Amino acid sequence: MTATYLLDTNVILRLPERILRNRAVSHHSHIPEEVLYEARFAPHIERFRHRTLPVTAGVLDSLQRVWDAVPEDDTSVVDLFRGKGNADPLLVAIVLDQRSKAATGLFGDAWKIVSNDAPVRRLAESFEIPTLDLAQFTQCAGG
Numbered sequence: 001m002t003a004t005y006l007l008d009t010n011v012i013l014r015l016p017e018r019i020l021r022n023r024a025v026s027h028h029s030h031i032p033e034e035v036l037y038e039a040r041f042a043p044h045i046e047r048f049r050h051r052t053l054p055v056t057a058g059v060l061d062s063l064q065r066v067w068d069a070v071p072e073d074d075t076s077v078v079d080l081f082r083g084k085g086n087a088d089p090l091l092v093a094i095v096l097d098q099r100s101k102a103a104t105g106l107f108g109d110a111w112k113i114v115s116n117d118a119p120v121r122r123l124a125e126s127f128e129i130p131t132l133d134l135a136q137f138t139q140c141a142g143g
Helices: 033-038 045-051 057-069 088-102 118-126 134-140
Strands: 003-007 029-032 110-114
Touching: 003 088, 029 033, 029 045, 029 088, 033 045, 057 088, 057 118, 088 110, 088 118, 110 118, 110 134
Parallel strands: 003 029, 003 110
Antiparallel strands: none
16 A cells, blocks of 8 residues: 555645655645645645645545534634635545545555644544644655
8 A cells, every 4th residue: 555645734835845855745645626725825836736636526425424523513623714724624535535436446545644733633533544744744754
């Protein structure tokens, strides 16, 4: 299995140049469309345009599972009134969708979410999705 990373906006905005050149980032990292939008002013965002994952019908199905796991009064993952966390549930939904697709084949990637946002990591871990923060990802990427 190949380690494959799904990066959050708070990681994209802080990636050091030496890590951006690493194979773990250039070949094995992806971002959701919403992260592409949120990080649109980052100087290196164009490096991720070809690694962007769309919101598909499968992702939307998985997103329903994610929302079902979030209590109605919990604004730690998404707070639409403050414009916080718009991409966060999509990170989890995309990995769930990718896992679903991989279940039909022999081999799949070992998806990990990379985020400095503790509520996102907790949500991911509730679905048994491994997570890393930026420091851990940097270490994995040889930084």
